Amino acid sequence: MKKILKSILLFQILVASLCQAQTTNDDGMPATSNVPGANYPRIHSDLSVTFHFHAPKARSIGLQLDKHYDMERDTNGDWSVTTRPQVFGFHYYWLIIDGEWVNDPTSETFFGVGKETSGIEIPEKGVDFYDVKNVPHGEIRQHLYFSKTTSAWRRIFVYTPPGYDQKTKTRYPVLYLQHGGGEDDRGWVIQGRVNNIMDNLIAEKKAKPMIIVMEKGSATKAGEALQVLPFGGGSRSASTNQFAFMQAFEDVVINDLIPMIDFTYRTLPDRNHRAMAGLSMGGMQTFQITLNHLDKFAYIGGFSGAGGRFGPPGAAPLDISKSYNGVFNDPAAFNKKVKLVWIGVGTAEPKMMHDGIIAFHEALEKARIKHVFYESPGTAHEWQTWRIDLKEFAPLLFQ
Amino acid sequence: MKKILKSILLFQILVASLCQAQTTNDDGMPATSNVPGANYPRIHSDLSVTFHFHAPKARSIGLQLDKHYDMERDTNGDWSVTTRPQVFGFHYYWLIIDGEWVNDPTSETFFGVGKETSGIEIPEKGVDFYDVKNVPHGEIRQHLYFSKTTSAWRRIFVYTPPGYDQKTKTRYPVLYLQHGGGEDDRGWVIQGRVNNIMDNLIAEKKAKPMIIVMEKGSATKAGEALQVLPFGGGSRSASTNQFAFMQAFEDVVINDLIPMIDFTYRTLPDRNHRAMAGLSMGGMQTFQITLNHLDKFAYIGGFSGAGGRFGPPGAAPLDISKSYNGVFNDPAAFNKKVKLVWIGVGTAEPKMMHDGIIAFHEALEKARIKHVFYESPGTAHEWQTWRIDLKEFAPLLFQ
Numbered sequence: 042m043k044k045i046l047k048s049i050l051l052f053q054i055l056v057a058s059l060c061q062a063q064t065t066n067d068d069g070m071p072a073t074s075n076v077p078g079a080n081y082p083r084i085h086s087d088l089s090v091t092f093h094f095h096a097p098k099a100r101s102i103g104l105q106l107d108k109h110y111d112m113e114r115d116t117n118g119d120w121s122v123t124t125r126p127q128v129f130g131f132h133y134y135w136l137i138i139d140g141e142w143v144n145d146p147t148s149e150t151f152f153g154v155g156k157e158t159s160g161i162e163i164p165e166k167g168v169d170f171y172d173v174k175n176v177p178h179g180e181i182r183q184h185l186y187f188s189k190t191t192s193a194w195r196r197i198f199v200y201t202p203p204g205y206d207q208k209t210k211t212r213y214p215v216l217y218l219q220h221g222g223g224e225d226d227r228g229w230v231i232q233g234r235v236n237n238i239m240d241n242l243i244a245e246k247k248a249k250p251m252i253i254v255m256e257k258g259s260a261t262k263a264g265e266a267l268q269v270l271p272f273g274g275g276s277r278s279a280s281t282n283q284f285a286f287m288q289a290f291e292d293v294v295i296n297d298l299i300p301m302i303d304f305t306y307r308t309l310p311d312r313n314h315r316a317m318a319g320l321s322m323g324g325m326q327t328f329q330i331t332l333n334h335l336d337k338f339a340y341i342g343g344f345s346g347a348g349g350r351f352g353p354p355g356a357a358p359l360d361i362s363k364s365y366n367g368v369f370n371d372p373a374a375f376n377k378k379v380k381l382v383w384i385g386v387g388t389a390e391p392k393m394m395h396d397g398i399i400a401f402h403e404a405l406e407k408a409r410i411k412h413v414f415y416e417s418p419g420t421a422h423e424w425q426t427w428r429i430d431l432k433e434f435a436p437l438l439f440q
Numbered sequence: 441m442k443k444i445l446k447s448i449l450l451f452q453i454l455v456a457s458l459c460q461a462q463t464t465n466d467d468g469m470p471a472t473s474n475v476p477g478a479n480y481p482r483i484h485s486d487l488s489v490t491f492h493f494h495a496p497k498a499r500s501i502g503l504q505l506d507k508h509y510d511m512e513r514d515t516n517g518d519w520s521v522t523t524r525p526q527v528f529g530f531h532y533y534w535l536i537i538d539g540e541w542v543n544d545p546t547s548e549t550f551f552g553v554g555k556e557t558s559g560i561e562i563p564e565k566g567v568d569f570y571d572v573k574n575v576p577h578g579e580i581r582q583h584l585y586f587s588k589t590t591s592a593w594r595r596i597f598v599y600t601p602p603g604y605d606q607k608t609k610t611r612y613p614v615l616y617l618q619h620g621g622g623e624d625d626r627g628w629v630i631q632g633r634v635n636n637i638m639d640n641l642i643a644e645k646k647a648k649p650m651i652i653v654m655e656k657g658s659a660t661k662a663g664e665a666l667q668v669l670p671f672g673g674g675s676r677s678a679s680t681n682q683f684a685f686m687q688a689f690e691d692v693v694i695n696d697l698i699p700m701i702d703f704t705y706r707t708l709p710d711r712n713h714r715a716m717a718g719l720s721m722g723g724m725q726t727f728q729i730t731l732n733h734l735d736k737f738a739y740i741g742g743f744s745g746a747g748g749r750f751g752p753p754g755a756a757p758l759d760i761s762k763s764y765n766g767v768f769n770d771p772a773a774f775n776k777k778v779k780l781v782w783i784g785v786g787t788a789e790p791k792m793m794h795d796g797i798i799a800f801h802e803a804l805e806k807a808r809i810k811h812v813f814y815e816s817p818g819t820a821h822e823w824q825t826w827r828i829d830l831k832e833f834a835p836l837l838f839q
Contacts, residue, residue, distance in 0.1 A: 076555050077624075077658075098539030100499075140497030143542040150549040150556040156475050157549040157556065173584060173593045181582040183629075185572060194572045206704070209608055225476075230582075259476075305605070 072148075074131075074162040079147035081121075088126040088163055094136055094145065095119050103137035106161070112136075128389070129165035130425025131232050133158045151232050154223040160232070169241075171234040171428050176244035177203035181236050184305075188297040190289060192263035195256070197298070198230050199306065202243055202250035212307045214314035214439040215252045216340075217294065218431075219323025226257040232424045238431050248435040252306055256298060258323060260289035291330050299337065316438050318342025318383065320427040332365035335378055340438050342383040344430035345390060345398065345422055361404040372409040382412035383434050387426035389419055413437065471547075473530075473561040478546035480520075487525040487562055493535055493544065494518050502536035505560070511535075527788070528564035529824025530631050532557045550631055553622040559631065568640075570633040570827050575643035576602035580635050583704075587696040589688060591662035594655070596697070597629050598705065601642055601649035611706045613713035613838040614651045615739075616693065617830075618722025625656040631823045637830050647834040651705055655697060657722060659688035690729050698736065715837050717741025717782065719826040731764035734777055739837050741782040743829035744789060744797065744821055760803040771808040781811035782833050786825035788818055812836065 069083035069091065081093035092104050097118025104110040104122055112120040133153050135142045144150060148159035179202045185194050202213065218235065220228030229235040235253060242248035303310035315338050319327040324346010331338040361369050369375060382405070386398040402414045415433055420426040468482035468490065480492035491503050496517025503509040503521055511519040532552050534541040543549060547558035578601045584593050601612065617634065619627030628634040634652060641647035702709035714737050718726040723745010730737040760768050768774060781804070785797040801813045814832055819825040 076551075078554070096540045100538070138540055138542065139499070139538045141495045141537055143537065143545070144549075144556070146542070146555045148556075150543075152475075155477070156545045157543070157547075175586070178584040178593075183580040183582075183635075185577040187574070194577075236582075236584075 072161050073164075074149050074160050075147050076149055081147055082145070082161055084127075084161075084163060085123070088129065089123050090127055090161065090163070091121060091123045092136075092145070093119060093121045093147075096138065099138050101137075101139055104134065105137060105142065106132060106134040109137075127161075127163045128419065128421065128425070129163045129168070130420060130423060130428075131160055131162050132423060133160050135159060152225050152227050153232070170432050171237050171241075173237055174241055174244070176240050178240050179203050179205065179236055179243075181230050186297070186301045186305075188260070188293050190262055190292040190297055191260050195260075195293070195297075196226060197257070198226050198255040199302075200236055200239060200253035200255075201306070202252070203240065204250070205252075205307075209307075211250075212309045213250055213252045214316070215254060215302060215306075215308050216435070216438060217254050217256070217298075217315075217317040217327075219256065219258050219317075219319030219326055221319075221321035221323050221345075221427075225259075226255050229253075229255045233428060233431070235431065238428060239435065242432065242435055249439045251435075251439065252302070252308060254298070254302055256290075256294065258290060258319075258326060259286045260293045261286065262289045262292070265289070287326065287329060290326060291333065294330055295334055295337065312337050312339045313380070314339075314439060316340030316342065316381075318344060318431075318434060319346055320344040320430070321346055321422065328365065332368050335368070339379060340381045341379060342381075342385070342430070342434050343398075343401075344383075344385045344427045344434075345387065345394065347397065347401075361408045361410075369405070369408045369410050372411075376409075376411045379411075381437055382410065383415065383430075383437070384412055385415045385417065385426070385430040385434070387417045387420035387422065390422040390426070394422055471560050472563070473548050473559050474546050475548055480546055481544070481560055483526075483560075483562060484522070487528065488522050489526055489560065489562070490520060490522045491535075491544070492518060492520045492546075495537065498537050500536075500538055503533065504536060504541065505531060505533040508536075526560075526562045527818065527820065527824070528562045528567070529819060529822060529827075530559055530561050531822065532559050534558060551624050551626050552631070569831050570636050570640075572636055573640055573643070575639050577639050578602050578604065578635055578642075580629050585696070585700045585704075587659070587692050589661055589691040589696055590659050594659075594692070594696075595625060596656070597625050597654040598701075599635055599638060599652035599654075600705070601651070602639065603649070604651075604706075608706075610649075611708045612649055612651045613715070614653060614701060614705075614707050615834070615837060616653050616655070616697075616714075616716040616726075618655065618657050618716075618718030618725055620718075620720030620722050620744075620826075624658075625654050628652075628654045632827060632830070634830065637827060638834065641831065641834055648838045650834075650838065651701070651707060653697070653701055655689075655693065657689060657718075657725060658685045659692045660685065661688045661691070664688070686725065686728060689725060690732065693729050694733055694736065711736050711738045712779070713738075713838060715739030715741065715780075717743060717830075717833060718745055719743040719829070720745055720821065727764065731767050734767070738778060739780045739782075740778060741780075741784070741829070741833050742797075742800075743782075743784045743826045743833075744786065744793065746796065746800075760807050760809075768804070768807045768809050771810075775808075775810045778810075780836050781809065782814065782829075782836070783811055784814045784816065784825070784829040784833070786816045786819035786821065789821040789825070793821055 069085040071080050072082050072084055081091060083091045094102055095118060096102060102112040102120040104112055106124055107127060110122045110124055112122040114120050136145050145159040150157035151160040179200055182199045182201060184197050184199050188195050218229055243250050302308060317327045317331050317338050324343035327341060327343060327346060331341045384398060384402045386395055405412050417426045417429045468484040470479050471481050471483055482490045493501055494517060495501060501511040501519040503511055505523055506526060509521045509523055511521040513519050535544050544558040549556040550559040578599055581598045581600060583596050583598050587594050617628055642649050701707060716726045716730050716737050723742035726740060726742060726745060730740045783797060783801045785794055804811050816825045816828045
């Protein structure tokens with residue numbers, strides 16, 4: 042057995058010699074998004090971050106975070122840079138080795154922009170609504186179900202609230218919650234920390250206990266050519282209809298997913314206990330699916346999500362009277378039927394996105410469609426905005 | 441909204457221009473371990489694999505798979521190589537850009553050797569015991585629990601068998617199943633495909649429905665210095681006791697995990713319905729924990745797992761009479777008490793590891809300790825061996 046141990050240790054030394062961070066007496070703390078034991082990236086008290094990469098053979102190393110940074114090499118072949126102070130929240134980042142964008146081996150990876158990507162969690166002092174706290178915890182369940190629409194098994198993640206297994210007579214409302222383009226069903230679990238946010242809200246009695254269902258948001262109808270999500274990795278010819286997956290996904294949600302969830306979990310299976318929300322592309326999907334099926338949903342959330350779908354080329358500003366088959370044309374009926382429309386956006390999102398959401402909000406206002414418009418101060422088109430959206434949106438559901 | 445769409449598309453084009461695979465008329469199929477839409481790596485019918493990376497600025501690109509391969513550059517800056525035929529199963533791999541080991545952006549990532557790593561799934565013709573089939577599916581649950589030993593919340597994954605939610609009066613036996621060094625609680629779920637293996641075995645009535653609990657296998661007692669697992673990323677001083685985490689982990693399992701599982705899930709909470717198994721380092725942990733607590737476990741599995749723990753320096757060959765406080769000294773009593781000892785190894789594992797497992801098997805035989813010795817033909821010290829171990833081991837449990 043000693044031999045086995047020796048070979049384990051030898052292999053370990055081999056591994057340890059590859060691309061590892063070094064201990065220093067630097068101030069700051071390793072990011073919580075680092076792999077266990079990795080000292081870099083380190084976050085300083087002013088939220089600047091020091092990155093480090095051992096690469097004696099590289100000619101140049103850059104960092105792409107909020108902007109491009111050149112890293113500097115010391116005589117040992119250790120490259121490092123300290124960034125300007127970062128905005129709190131979760132950010133994707135890349136190292137650029139001799140011009141090629143790659144992941145930082147000291148970071149956990151996160152499925153974004155169609156591939157696994159490095160990410161860094163910048164903490165906000167005193168803000169812990171998305172952290173694990175000493176409260177009762179729900180579960181995240183990885184569940185497989187068969188979709189007739191796609192004729193294939195699909196993976197979803199389902200949040201069940203604390204006590205779900207024990208309170209076997211209790212039935213729960215359901216929120217269908219979608220990620221954005223380039224991400225997948227893992228997004229809300231890993232980047233979004235949906236379970237922490239909900240556990241904390243439920244413990245504070247700010248939100249009703251609910252089931253949350255997270256699908257992967259892309260689908261290809263059985264027999265049709267593979268649809269790859271916008272931002273998807275790999276090849277996709279320019280002539281592909283980027284949004285052909287939208288109808289297939291709508292069919293999956295309405296015909297396969299909702300019936301399966303209501304059959305499998307202890308749900309309250311009616312529209313008054315069913316919500317849908319999504320971020321960015323997932324917001325676009327949410328508006329399409331809910332507004333086409335108001336018999337199934339009473340609560341609607343767009344988190345930085347396109348609400349106007351796609352008008353004909355040149356159609357600007359948004360003609361709300363024609364959107365979604367004219368569903369907004371009878372505001373009294375709409376406002377009676379729909380208990381919540383949520384329009385969220387971060388104030389630091391790219392101008393085009395921010396303006397687009399504002400335009401949708403203003404068009405709804407003009408059309409006298411009741412809705413909640415929420416601006417998250419100082420946050421961009423990224424997960425911190427959507428975590429805050431969920432924290433503010435979930436308490437308004439099922440009241 | 442058109443503006444939002446436009447900015448999405450612009451961003452998409454930007455992203456698409458980074459490190460993406462190109463479509464070709466090459467034969468073979470994209471690996472199932474690729475990110476959606478990625479055409480490379482492609483696996484050919486002889487199980488050779490073509491890798492591809494677009495890196496116009498790199499001076500050299502290598503591939504580390506079963507051995508090192510140099511990739512060749514074409515005039516467009518596309519680098520590629522076709523490997524020799526690969527052994528079926530799951531293999532970690534790396535691209536080496538100008539001397540630096542990094543992940544392949546077209547691959548999903550897998551937590552191995554202390555960091556997120558590219559991996560490729562090589563299919564074996566006609567072998568599908570670890571694939572999703574048209575059978576009832578259990579769930580994988582991400583569960584948080586508080587450990588008094590570490591004074592912290594810990595994440596585990598729990599497999600619940602098909603029907604667990606519906607058969608609310610049924611109680612189930614439990615297998616505690618550990619990953620290896622450098623991996624974590626995700627290993628059996630992602631690389632191991634534990635749920636597919638168990639769903640298929642249960643559907644064929646080859647294994648009893650059971651709950652499987654997967655912990656992360658490293659622990660630091662409250663108030664003590666952080667213990668990092670062998671193979672862990674980041675820094676670790678050479679003087680650290682590499683195995684100090686073993687006692688802490690044993691305490692976590694015995695004092696925190698098992699009581700919590702028996703309280704939270706519908707288990708059969710006695711030793712005749714409790715098993716533990718683990719691979720490599722997890723096998724070492726399994727032997728330590730089960731043999732120190734035979735009042736709690738009746739089934740024991742080592743998958744390529746060190747069984748002799750660590751004798752004093754120079755103590756060779758293994759002195760089985762002294763191992764685990766002499767638990768093997770009364771074979772009649774041991775054989776009556778322990779229903780299964782499983783010793784598995786792949787025939788293609790490194791000689792030192794293979795020899796070590798054989799020596800443990802022979803020592804047990806000499807000591808008249810009943811056990812099942814299983815050699816997986818042609819597989820190495822990697823996940824295919826351990827998937828096969830689980831497939832062969834699980835049917836022997838709780839019969």
